[in-house]
Amino acid sequence: MFSSSSLLLAQLSLLSAVLASSVTCNSPIPSSQYLHDIPSWQSQNFSCTGSPAIHTIRNSLGKGLGVFATRAIEPGMVIFHEAPAILIHPPEFRDGVGYPLSGIAQLIQSAFDALSADRKAEVMSLTAHYTSAEKASPNRDELVPIFRSNAYNSGQQIGLYPKIARINHGCRPNTSYLWNARLGKQVVYASRRIEEGEELSISYIPLLHTHEEREKRLDQYGFKCTCEACALEKDEKDASDQRRKDIRQAFTDFNSHLTLTVPQSKSGKKRAQEKADASLQLVKIVEEEELADYYAQIYRIAAISHAKVEAWPAAAQFALKSYQIYLMADEQSEQTIEMQMLTSSFIESWNNHLRNKAMQKD
Ligand SMILES: [Zn+2]
Incomplete structure (x- = not known):
């Protein structure tokens, strides 16, 4: 499976070419605008929207409007990215209660008031689900239910994205x-191959729950x-419910294991090997369940777990996979930089290991 470390390096350099082909911009880009071979839409100076032909909004049977692929989209391709129409810093989130809506209603209204007339109309055209109290109210507020029904977490903030809301x-x-904090945009990408005409889907909720939940x-x-x-x-x-429960449990179990210390004791090494094996099982079930929202996290877990048993080829390969996902959103995010450093470090350890082996043979 892992032939040589140079293969990984070749993959790394190919990656920028793949990414560059996945977006188009509304103005020609001089090559000098590429920063470290990263597509220039990630830089502040360009406003790129992705290929105009890649998706369209139309009626979806029984669901109102939906977003559809106008051609086959390969996994990892950026479909579009969008700045929020409304972005708020919410008051403290309370477990089991959520965000205190009364507190944020004013924030939403203030942000809405500052919008242009066109942008206001775009926001108000989104669909909303009303609570029974809201339905019964004679002076029903439209804006807060629209925000509540369509908003996404955006780092520490909550944002409303009219285009993403159509998915x-x-x-x-x-x-x-993925959220690009530097540019203040959500980046929507294909997590698996999407066929021409297929409807795009996205998750509104955390997915590591049973069907009933x-x-x-x-x-x-x-x-x-x-x-x-x-x-x-x-x-x-x-079976799907069980996989989702197992994945949730695995995330908890791995929490205290994700340090880069290689254990020295026999029992420590044995435990680390068990964890490396468990990380492969975690990758297998998340991929089986096709929960791409969690791919970057599980590849990171598998990378670190394999580094702890000095299985460098696997460690480097998993680190690279996680890096590739984070890189799509922001080449400078904390996660991207961490995974880039881990990939390089694991490749270096792998090369050292090969060199030592060769020296022992001489
Ligand atoms: Zn469902």
Whole structure:
């Protein structure tokens, strides 16, 4: 599986070419505008929108509007990125209660008031799910329910993105998104191959929950999910539920394991090997369940777990996979830089290991 460290380096240099082909810009880009071979849409000076032909908004049966691919989209391709129409710093989140809506209503209204008339109309055209109290109210507020029904976490903030809001929910979505804090944009990318004409889906909720739990969470959006994961036959649905529970548990179990110290004791080495094996199992079930929202995290876990047993080829390969995902959103984010450093460091350790082996033979 892992032939040589130079293969990984070749992959790294190819990556920028792949990324560069995945976006187009509304003005020609001189080569000097590329920063370290990173596509220039990540720089502040350019406003690129992705290929205009890659997606379209139209009616989706039983779901109102939806976003559809106008041609086949390869995994890892950036579909579009979008700045929020409204972005707020919410008051403190309280477990089991959520964000205190009364506190944020004023923030939303102030941000809305500052918008242009066109932007206001765009926001007000989004659909909303109303609570029974809101439905019964004679002076029903439209803005807060629209925000609540369509907003996404954006780092420490919450943002409303009119275009992303048109993408319908799926519990095994074919797109995922990452927040670029530097540019203040969400980057939506294909998490698996999407066929021409296929509807794009994105997750509105955390996905490491059973079908029943997801249904309850989706109540706040006012629909019953009929996605491929929710439409499975009972046996398959039970298996999917079990995988999601196992993945959630694994994230907890790995929490205290993610340091780069290589254990020296026999028992420590044995435990580290068990964790490396468990990380492969985690990768397997997340990929089986096709939960691409979690790929970057599990590849990081597998990379560090393999570094702890000095399995450098696997460590480098997994680090590179995680790096490739974070790089799509922002070449300068903390996560991207961490995974770039880990990839380089694991390749170096791998080269040292090969050199030492060669010297021992001489
Ligand atoms: Zn579903």
